Amino acid sequence: MLQETISRDQPARRWQDYVVPQCWEAFTEDDHAVWDLLFARQVELLGSRVVTPFFDGIDLLKLSHPGVPDVGGLNAILTPRTGWMTVAVPGLVPDDIFFAMLSERVFPVGNFIRTRDQLDYLEAPDCFHDMFGHIPMLAHHDFAEMAEHIGRLGSAAIAAGEGHRAARLYWHSVEFGLAREGGELKILGAGLASSFGESHFSLESERVERLPFSVERAVNTPYKHDAFQPRYLVSESLEATIAEVLALTPESLLAL
Numbered sequence: 001m002l003q004e005t006i007s008r009d010q011p012a013r014r015w016q017d018y019v020v021p022q023c024w025e026a027f028t029e030d031d032h033a034v035w036d037l038l039f040a041r042q043v044e045l046l047g048s049r050v051v052t053p054f055f056d057g058i059d060l061l062k063l064s065h066p067g068v069p070d071v072g073g074l075n076a077i078l079t080p081r082t083g084w085m086t087v088a089v090p091g092l093v094p095d096d097i098f099f100a101m102l103s104e105r106v107f108p109v110g111n112f113i114r115t116r117d118q119l120d121y122l123e124a125p126d127c128f129h130d131m132f133g134h135i136p137m138l139a140h141h142d143f144a145e146m147a148e149h150i151g152r153l154g155s156a157a158i159a160a161g162e163g164h165r166a167a168r169l170y171w172h173s174v175e176f177g178l179a180r181e182g183g184e185l186k187i188l189g190a191g192l193a194s195s196f197g198e199s200h201f202s203l204e205s206e207r208v209e210r211l212p213f214s215v216e217r218a219v220n221t222p223y224k225h226d227a228f229q230p231r232y233l234v235s236e237s238l239e240a241t242i243a244e245v246l247a248l249t250p251e252s253l254l255a256l
């Protein structure tokens with residue numbers, strides 16, 4: 001009863017309240033040098049191990065331009081293309097806010113970058129993870145639609161007290177998914193594409209499970225957020241996963 005009174009009296013949380021200025025000019029020379037180091041290292045490491053639209057997006061969005069990208073410049077290309085927009089946030093946002101952002105084609109990117117002595121260890125996703133890992137795929141029209149759809153599914157699932165279902169779906173596709181492309185196993189997820197240690201591990205380790213992706217399996221497969229994954233879900237193709245996710249309704253997500 002008390003909680004109901006409190007929640008009625010408090011205004012609903014808005015995703016806009018979590019947005020901060022990126023303050024691009026506050027990034028130091030060393031911050032930009034860390035971005036360049038991470039970028040060069042990761043591009044070389046990935047080679048052709050990532051789905052094709054990823055590097056298409058890197059090129060299209062001019063992410064290889066030296067230094068930390070500024071969100072304004074990124075949006076000037078991204079928004080006219082797919083309607084997505086990046087906004088700066090100071091760190092992880094709550095799940096309800098995150099899904100609300102996705103449902104409006106808004107992607108939060110950290111307004112900070114890791115330090116040189118923490119190149120491979122991150123307590124919270126920084127702008128390299130967010131901008132290098134996530135944003136390229138949002139330039140792909142069908143993936144862009146899928147990401148928005150996951151946002152709507154997530155908001156509905158949270159409202160039904162079942163937010164973990166959407167979180168798992170997101171995790172096993174957008175964040176840590178693998179996908180076949182031209183018969184080869186490739187990285188799909190941003191958490192893998194942006195990771196120095198886990199990108200090769202996910203494709204090559206014999207100590208993990210790789211199971212065929214389905215939305216039902218994704219929704220029912222827990223994940224680890226503080227260690228390498230013990231199992232990865234492998235899409236038959238990026239297109240197949242997009243089609244399967246887009247076919248999900250909030251009701252069918254809750255019934256899986």
Ligand SMILES: [Fe+2]
Pocket residue numbers: 125129130133134175190191
């Ligand atoms: Fe991420």
